[in-house]
Amino acid sequence: MDRLTLRWFARDLDMRGNLVANALADSLTDAETRGRKLQAIFDRAVQDERLVAIGWCSPSGQVLRRTARFPKDLECSHAKEVAADRVATMNIEGGSVHVSFHPIVGEAGAAGDLVLMHDLSFIERRSQDTRKYLIILIATLGGAIALVTVIVAQLSWRGWVSGAHALLRGEGLLKPMLPPSPELAPLAADLRERLRDLEDEYRRMPRSDEGWSAERLQSLLRTQLRGDEVIVVSNREPYIHEKQQDGSLVVRRPASGLVTAVEPVMRACSGTWIAHGSGSGDRAAVDRHDHVPLPPGEDEYQLRRLWLTEEQEQGYYYGFANEGLWPLCHVAHVRPVFREQDWEHYRNVNQLFADAVVAEARSEDPVVLVQDYHFALLPAMVRRKLPRATILTFWHIPWPNPESFGICPWRREILEGMLGSTILGFHTRYHCKNFIETVDRYLEARIEHEHSTITYGGEDTLVESYPISIEWPSPEEAREWPSPGQCRTELFERLNIPAGHRVAVGVDRFDYTKGILERLNAVERLLEKHPEWRDRFTFVQVAAPSRGALEEYRAFRERIERATARINERFGRPDAPVVRLLAQHHDHDQVMRLYRAADVCMVTSLHDGMNLVCKEFVAARDDERGVLVLSRFAGAAREMPEALVVNPYHVEETADALHQALTMPPAEQRERMASLRSTVHEYNVYRWAGRMLADAARLRLRQRVSDRVQRHSVA
Numbered sequence: 001m002d003r004l005t006l007r008w009f010a011r012d013l014d015m016r017g018n019l020v021a022n023a024l025a026d027s028l029t030d031a032e033t034r035g036r037k038l039q040a041i042f043d044r045a046v047q048d049e050r051l052v053a054i055g056w057c058s059p060s061g062q063v064l065r066r067t068a069r070f071p072k073d074l075e076c077s078h079a080k081e082v083a084a085d086r087v088a089t090m091n092i093e094g095g096s097v098h099v100s101f102h103p104i105v106g107e108a109g110a111a112g113d114l115v116l117m118h119d120l121s122f123i124e125r126r127s128q129d130t131r132k133y134l135i136i137l138i139a140t141l142g143g144a145i146a147l148v149t150v151i152v153a154q155l156s157w158r159g160w161v162s163g164a165h166a167l168l169r170g171e172g173l174l175k176p177m178l179p180p181s182p183e184l185a186p187l188a189a190d191l192r193e194r195l196r197d198l199e200d201e202y203r204r205m206p207r208s209d210e211g212w213s214a215e216r217l218q219s220l221l222r223t224q225l226r227g228d229e230v231i232v233v234s235n236r237e238p239y240i241h242e243k244q245q246d247g248s249l250v251v252r253r254p255a256s257g258l259v260t261a262v263e264p265v266m267r268a269c270s271g272t273w274i275a276h277g278s279g280s281g282d283r284a285a286v287d288r289h290d291h292v293p294l295p296p297g298e299d300e301y302q303l304r305r306l307w308l309t310e311e312q313e314q315g316y317y318y319g320f321a322n323e324g325l326w327p328l329c330h331v332a333h334v335r336p337v338f339r340e341q342d343w344e345h346y347r348n349v350n351q352l353f354a355d356a357v358v359a360e361a362r363s364e365d366p367v368v369l370v371q372d373y374h375f376a377l378l379p380a381m382v383r384r385k386l387p388r389a390t391i392l393t394f395w396h397i398p399w400p401n402p403e404s405f406g407i408c409p410w411r412r413e414i415l416e417g418m419l420g421s422t423i424l425g426f427h428t429r430y431h432c433k434n435f436i437e438t439v440d441r442y443l444e445a446r447i448e449h450e451h452s453t454i455t456y457g458g459e460d461t462l463v464e465s466y467p468i469s470i471e472w473p474s475p476e477e478a479r480e481w482p483s484p485g486q487c488r489t490e491l492f493e494r495l496n497i498p499a500g501h502r503v504a505v506g507v508d509r510f511d512y513t514k515g516i517l518e519r520l521n522a523v524e525r526l527l528e529k530h531p532e533w534r535d536r537f538t539f540v541q542v543a544a545p546s547r548g549a550l551e552e553y554r555a556f557r558e559r560i561e562r563a564t565a566r567i568n569e570r571f572g573r574p575d576a577p578v579v580r581l582l583a584q585h586h587d588h589d590q591v592m593r594l595y596r597a598a599d600v601c602m603v604t605s606l607h608d609g610m611n612l613v614c615k616e617f618v619a620a621r622d623d624e625r626g627v628l629v630l631s632r633f634a635g636a637a638r639e640m641p642e643a644l645v646v647n648p649y650h651v652e653e654t655a656d657a658l659h660q661a662l663t664m665p666p667a668e669q670r671e672r673m674a675s676l677r678s679t680v681h682e683y684n685v686y687r688w689a690g691r692m693l694a695d696a697a698r699l700r701l702r703q704r705v706s707d708r709v710q711r712h713s714v715a
């Protein structure tokens with residue numbers, strides 16, 4: 001036992017000793033008691049478990065009485081000395097004791113001194129017990145504190161970790177059960193900023209754009225879009241059912257660049273395609289929900305057909321879309337016509353299609369791919385009903401400069417409608433730039449040129465270029481093709497082309513933007529300038545009838561027919577006309593055979609978003625022969641500089657290019673064609689869709705993160 005503890009107890013025992021001494025004082029001063037009963041009183045007193053021994057000293061210092069355990073050899077003077085010490089302890093038989101010395105004074109003066117010895121072993125025991133309890137208490141407290149610390153640390157660490165995980169996954173800051181933690185707010189802000197940086201880095205990064213295929217697109221859909229639902233909206237349907245005279249149905253693919261590009265993507269994505277059912281047999285082919293599985297016999301996706309009245313089709317499709325927006329965007333010197341009634345129909349039909357998107361959607365956030373100028377208002381209409389949808393609008397035709405677009409009476413509504421899109425795609429950067437400048441001119445929007453983003457009405461739209469393309473033929477498909485020689489023989493037989501003629505081809509819809517007239521003028525000029533080609537050259541123009549209900553198109557067709565007649569009269573023979581105008585629909589296989597048979601393919605659009613004919617021609621020429629003459633005003637010219645690029649308005653230049661093409665040595669043809677083929681192979685339609693969908697996936701992730709961040713900061 002340490003001295004400090006001993007001193008505490010010594011003080012207590014001194015007090016106790018004083019009490020005992022006071023209690024005994026009377027007995028000690030009373031002479032009678034002292035005589036007879038003192039020993040008995042002392043013996044009784046030491047029955048107390050603490051008081052061990054008592055000694056009674058005379059005033060002269062002799063021990064007069066003592067109890068049994070009082071040491072026989074202890075003198076009073078020594079006991080007094082011990083008691084004077086601060087701890088006052090000594091060892092006697094049976095253990096250590098505390099000694100106290102109490103002078104007793106009676107009426108007659110000093111009666112003697114009382115020596116009391118108190119047991120110290122209980123102090124030892126108590127002290128040990130106390131120490132034990134203290135240790136247990138401290139250990140328990142320490143354990144409890146450690147446990148609480150661990151639990152708190154675990155909880156907050158888990159909270160942090162799961163919050164950070166959720167942020168990174170874009171799902172939420174915390175598990176729903178846990179209350180939102182304000183400590184994560186700065187982390188969330190940092191993460192958001194970092195995400196934005198990463199996005200920018202990602203966009204600037206040289207990406208591996210190689211090897212895009214249907215499989216890679218499917219895997220992108222599975223991984224980055226987690227199998228989300230895809231809905232396509234277009235005016236033109238991918239397959240048209242026509243009723244034959246005998247009542248049977250035939251299916252055909254329409255002549256449309258849009259369908260050529262989007263159909264293979266849809267086959268890869270599955271999902272639903274919503275389009276206008278325009279064929280005479282379309283109603284007979286659908287189920288009771290107006291659905292039809294496609295492609296026929298393969299059932300890879302489903303088409304939902306929408307029905308329009310004649311007035312609706314007239315106002316929305318022929319009127320506003322094709323007499324208004326088409327010439328407005330193509331700037332091909334045909335005046336756009338804007339009628340109030342057409343606009344009404346356009347708006348109503350956009351709403352009809354938007355409602356169909358909402359009805360077909362199985363989730364609140366589908367990926368909606370809106371195609372083309374027929375649906376400028378639809379993105380905002382869908383956004384109103386499905387605010388969480390990812391809407392990708394692709395504008396397949398050019399976008400003019402702000403001045404040209406400004407003549408549209410409903411320019412504001414159109415821009416607002418398009419800005420309902422999450423992503424707005426054009427074929428080229430140039431069209432993106434025109435669109436952004438148009439918005440800047442006519443709307444109060446925030447434009448971030450660095451990120452190519454427009455913020456309008458609190459919503460962001462990414463404006464990006466995605467050059468469209470074709471599906472590159474598979475080796476199996478190419479193996480089935482007849483050889484170029486066989487294709488050539490068949491063509492010569494079918495059209496009765498004299499042997500030894502060189503053949504140039506053009507394949508278009510009958511449309512004034514395609515530069516068919518300029519092409520014919522170039523053919524005529526070639527024959528004027530180079531008489532050696534007379535009787536040695538045939539030009540085959542496939543012109544699929546298109547929008548024949550419009551006067552502009554009918555007049556255009558007549559102009560082409562007149563030009564054809566004129567050239568044939570000047571340079572052809574009755575049995576061998578120079579220009580063969582095939583004004584009917586040709587299917588994919590027929591067109592491919594024509595490409596393989598030709599020496600030259602002419603694409604002379606006056607203005608074209610992209611143009612896929614030039615890409616199809618290149619894809620068909622696995623013999624690496626044939627020359628492409630390509631208009632500089634087609635979006636494709638930017639990707640295909642190995643073609644003979646011409647200004648179709650410049651007849652002389654185009655005629656010279658045609659001559660150059662007809663006289664190009666085989667080695668040069670091969671060199672140019674090989675390079676063109678590798679470009680188109682690489683930049684195929686899966687890359688077009690893949691880049692768009694990868695951007696959509698990135699923005700969906702950002703949307704999820706920012707939704708959570710917002711929810712978090714509100715809470």
Ligand SMILES: O=P(O)(O)OC[C@H]1O[C@@H](O)[C@H](O)[C@@H](O)[C@@H]1O
Pocket residue numbers: 235236255256257258372396397509546547609
């Ligand atoms: O009017 P149609 O026959 O459906 O053709 C429209 C399509 O024609 C194509 O030439 C255009 O590239 C597409 O953008 C457009 O959608």
